[in-house]
Amino acid sequence: MDIVSTKEMLSDAKKRKYAVPAFNIHNLETMQGVLEVANELKSPVILATTPGTVSYAGADYLVAMAKVGAKRYNIPISLHLDHCSDINILKKCIESGYKSVMIDASLKPYEENLMITKEVVEFAHTYNVSVESELGLVSGQEEERDIKDSDSIFTDPYVALDFVEKTKIDSLAVAIGTAHGVYKAEPKLDFERLKKINSLIDVPLVLHGASGVPAESIIKAIEYGICKVNIATELKIPFADAIKEFFERNPNASDPRHYLIPAKEALKKVVAEKIQICDSINRG
Numbered sequence: 693m694d695i696v697s698t699k700e701m702l703s704d705a706k707k708r709k710y711a712v713p714a715f716n717i718h719n720l721e722t723m724q725g726v727l728e729v730a731n732e733l734k735s736p737v738i739l740a741t742t743p744g745t746v747s748y749a750g751a752d753y754l755v756a757m758a759k760v761g762a763k764r765y766n767i768p769i770s771l772h773l774d775h776c777s778d779i780n781i782l783k784k785c786i787e788s789g790y791k792s793v794m795i796d797a798s799l800k801p802y803e804e805n806l807m808i809t810k811e812v813v814e815f816a817h818t819y820n821v822s823v824e825s826e827l828g829l830v831s832g833q834e835e836e837r838d839i840k841d842s843d844s845i846f847t848d849p850y851v852a853l854d855f856v857e858k859t860k861i862d863s864l865a866v867a868i869g870t871a872h873g874v875y876k877a878e879p880k881l882d883f884e885r886l887k888k889i890n891s892l893i894d895v896p897l898v899l900h901g902a903s904g905v906p907a908e909s910i911i912k913a914i915e916y917g918i919c920k921v922n923i924a925t926e927l928k929i930p931f932a933d934a935i936k937e938f939f940e941r942n943p944n945a946s947d948p949r950h951y952l953i954p955a956k957e958a959l960k961k962v963v964a965e966k967i968q969i970c971d972s973i974n975r976g
């Protein structure tokens with residue numbers, strides 16, 4: 693198989709009420725860890741890369757690695773550009789072979805977000821690439837994007853309806869109380885708002901900032917229309933902790949093939965837990 697767009701994946705998830713997990717990966721080992729578990733559990737999976745990761749690893753390398761995974765494993769695998777506000781990076785990723793992108797103009801005024809998203813949809817759809825966009829403002833920190841909790845804006849269901857109709861996006865990221873990064877207190881999700889958005893809008897809905905959200909809340913969010921669950925921080929921390937522990941025990945070690953193995957194993961444990969919560973096992 694080749695890497696696929698997220699459109700069919702998410703429409704199946706919507707129909708059958710589960711979610712496809714989107715894991716942020718950064719290099720070969722994190723991508724391998726995610727794909728090995730997804731393959732064992734026969735789960736469709738989205739490999740998410742931020743513009744920071746694209747600049748770190750190179751779009752061509754990331755596409756080539758994802759294609760190797762798709763060829764090796766018989767499960768639907770998508771390569772997604774996460775939170776991109778720069779149209780030039782976005783177009784470059786699409787031209788390099790990405791199958792899914794998120795245009796993030798959520799910091800702009802509504803009309804501008806609408807205009808930019810429309811332009812991206814027109815471009816991406818000519819390549820059969822699916823487009824996600826955010827309406828409202830999810831707080832927290834993800835790379836350069838750092839939004840205070842007090843500045844978060846929850847998604848207005850009726851504005852979301854207008855936005856989806858006018859832009860023709862394939863999926864909508866909603867702000868309902870989650871945040872990127874580590875939570876200071878347990879997040880309280882606005883399920884009534886989510887239910888309303890889901891009743892008005894046809895496209896699959898996306899939950900950002902899923903690290904640290906209790907499993908019951910994610911399961912309930914899926915029941916109310918969430919079809920894609922984004923996880924970054926909860927993979928990064930155990931990966932890094934395992935490397936730190938390895939060097940505490942082996943201060944003179946230097947071989948990446950040794951210290952990256954426990955890191956990958958720690959990441960794989962979390963990937964398996966999240967796939968189970970998304971109920972995406974055997975959906976691939």
Ligand code: 13P
Nearest residue numbers: 873900901903922924925
């Ligand atoms: P977390 O880092 O909170 O898991 O958020 C991930 C995310 O939403 C990526 O877009």
